[in-house]
Amino acid sequence: MVDSVKEKNSSGSYSSNTGPIVEYKNVHKSFGDVEVLKGLDLDIYPGEKVALIGPSGSGKTTIIRMLMTLEQPTSGEIIVDGKNLCHMEKNGKLVPANEKHLREVRGEIGMVFQHFNLFPHMTILQNCMTAPIQVQKEDKESAKRRSIEMLEKVGLGDKLDNYPSQLSGGQKQRVAMARALVMRPKIMLFDEVTSALDPELVGEVLEVIRDIAEEGEMAMVLVTHEMDFALEVADRVIFLDDGVIAEEGTPSEVLEESDNERLQQFLYRFRS
């Protein structure tokens, strides 16, 4: 069973020896004159839970938007499951990826946004069923069955025919998660998914993320300001500052033991 042997990778976390599911290689990203990412090198392993923290404007959203192909790196490469995200091979040469290539690579990735982005004119069941049918060409019955399963899993089995406007923020965010999960992604991206919620609704959403994390199979990237949650769920915490990874390690190494001054200043705000 060589394939299932676990070994420690260079980042210090444990993963199967199949190699990273996501690789950022010397990625730079500028908006106009402002260089937001200054040579990001980051490997994420199958099943790994990575928390991304850092000051506002440090590029956390940009990192995950690039993975969703919503932004292009200015230079450098992003590899997803061994495939180049922005380029494809044609006649032995790398050329810009076409829509088909992008769709294939993006198909491995699910994302949950801060502001839900549900389709307001569809019921929550329809919200979940649409992409498997339209994008993955799954038959309607199977997409419906799996969507119901996912909505039950996030605790909304009794709301299938409700419209998003009839739900609380926490419920909407759980629909958004079910909708992403139904696509069976290998990587899930969460960008501050609790920060638009009333405080009393945060817990129910974190609970669902915790459950998904415990299942273990999916790699997860969590941009979060919930430090206690990061400490509990993440295998690795990455502190982004001034365009680079300024500190990384296990949650306790980064959140409790590091003496990086910028990180201390950043964390201080959460302690006071």
Ligand SMILES: Nc1ncnc2c1ncn2[C@@H]1O[C@H](COP(=O)(O)OP(=O)(O)OP(=O)(O)O)[C@@H](O)[C@H]1O
């Ligand atoms: N489309 C864009 N056009 C111009 N500038 C942008 C664009 N997207 C992001 N930026 C800039 O890039 C920098 C990083 O933005 P990003 O949204 O990635 O930060 P962040 O770490 O997610 O911040 P926050 O914690 O506030 O969400 C910011 O200075 C932002 O203003």
Ligand SMILES: [Mg+2]
């Ligand atoms: Mg952001």
